[in-house]
Amino acid sequence: MDIRQLKYFVAIVDCGSLSKAAEQLCVAQPSLSQQVAGLETELKTTLLLRSHQGVQPTEASRALYLRARDVLxxxxxxxxxxxxxxxxxxxxxxxxxxxxxxxxxxxxxxxx
Known part of the structure; x- marks a missing residue:
């Protein structure tokens, strides 16, 4: 886990959408998705519930979100x-x- 992954994760949760977060961060959406997938693999848990309406943080990811925001x-x-x-x-x-x-x-x- 690195600062970049935390930054991306916080931006996604704040924006509620991978595409909006990618635009805000000036990063390609597939790259952003790949970073989140790597973070989920490393933590062995699902962090975001993806749908056509956007993304929602899971219960497990809410604690990570608060801590990541503080670290940033x-x-x-x-x-x-x-x-x-x-x-x-x-x-x-x-x-x-x-x-x-x-x-x-x-x-x-x-x-x-």
């Missing part, structure tokens, strides 16, 4: 979190003239 949210938050730097170390003025001061600043920025 945490991943998104981690990716978007700002890089923490010590501004006092970067912006400490140098005791020499302006040219040395700029050089010193750049050296400190690139060393960190």
């Amino acid at each position: 949210r945490q991943k998104r938050l981690k990716r978007c979190s700002p890089v923490r730097t010590s501004l006092s170390r970067i912006w400490r003025p140098a005791p020499h003239n302006a040219r040395d001061s700029t050089r010193s600043l750049w050296l400190r920025v690139f060393r960190n």
